[in-house]
Amino acid sequence: MEQLERKTFWNHKTNSSIRIMNQIIHPDFKLSGKSFTYIELLAEALYLKENGQLFEKAIGNFLLDWLNNESFIMVQTSGSTGIPKQIVLQKSAMIASAKATGLYFNLQPKNTALLCLSANYIAGKMMLVRAITLGLHLDTIDPTNAPLSTKKYNFIAMVPMQVQKSLSKLHLVDNVLIGGTKVSYSLSESILKTNCNAFESYGMTETISHIAIKKIGELAFTVLPNVSISVDERSCLVIEALELSLEKITTNDIVEILNATQFILKGRIDNVINSGGIKIFPEEIEEILAKNISVPFFIASKPNEILGEKVILVLEATPFAIDNSVFSELSKYQIPKEILFLKSFVRTETQKINRKKSLEKIV
Structure with missing residues (x-):
């Protein structure tokens, strides 16, 4: 009798689960x-x-x-x-x-x-x-x-x-x-x-x-x-979306908030370059250079005794000459102080460029 009741209970529980899942499947x-x-x-x-x-x-x-x-x-x-x-x-x-x-x-x-x-x-x-x-x-x-x-x-x-x-x-x-x-x-x-x-x-x-x-x-x-947005003390985006997470999600993306629903993405705080006391966003430079550079590339930095960090340009290509006109729209702080070439960048499984590991290959 006990076994029959147990079987009936689990059949009922299983059937209830199936009914719920059938409702979830449109x-x-x-x-x-x-x-x-x-x-x-x-x-x-x-x-x-x-x-x-x-x-x-x-x-x-x-x-x-x-x-x-x-x-x-x-x-x-x-x-x-x-x-x-x-x-x-x-x-x-x-x-x-x-x-x-x-x-x-x-x-x-x-x-x-x-x-x-x-x-x-x-x-x-x-x-x-x-x-x-x-x-x-x-x-x-x-x-x-x-x-x-x-x-x-x-x-x-x-x-x-x-x-x-x-x-x-x-x-x-x-x-x-x-x-x-x-x-x-x-x-x-x-x-x-x-x-x-x-x-x-x-x-x-x-x-x-x-x-x-x-x-x-x-x-x-x-x-x-x-979805609600704000920024923290670093000017990084903070996301509040109760349907997605009970807690606020703090990102490492520096943004400019225009209004309650819109923002402009400036770049990742991890990538920010401090060159001579000036904060430089690699992503902003990349946006400008992309008009004139056809091969994959990214902007990074190297230690420098005078500036602290100097801006560098890393290209996925065999070495070739780059005309200075490519940098005409950049400020003097944004212009790369060194250009490096790498045959192939390191990428993640989702094909994002891994800047850190790509730089390590050059070193």
């Missing part, structure tokens, strides 16, 4: 053309984990985490500004983030989307969450530099390198969300020529993907609904 959601109940999606996740290609295994692993009974998932940061680490994200916060993105882009059930980013990281995970939550029809492919073919999509998230390789096909996508790293001046100019509805995102793993967006060609980021 009835219009499709993955690679197929609809799923909770049990069916769980089976698909197990199949992908065991039998899928490498990118599909990542999708399967995330779906198994998403469909379990825990209220949170563990996510790894990219490591572009420090050592990669595991952090806890609440599933309810990820759903709230998905809904905010859907509201911003007016995404509707049955809209088409493409996952061309690794599901090992937050950007790829959130494409799956958006699809499951909003009822999108999501296709998945192995992340490549040129993910677009001939199919039209309503929504896609890409990193700048993918956008660069897809310029001739951006007209196939209604809304392109670009993240992972800053969109360069030259890429912005190229995107504007395509008349594509493209946006640059601001966010990090801790903020569950993006919390602010700006249209390509615009200067200021606009925060998503239910």
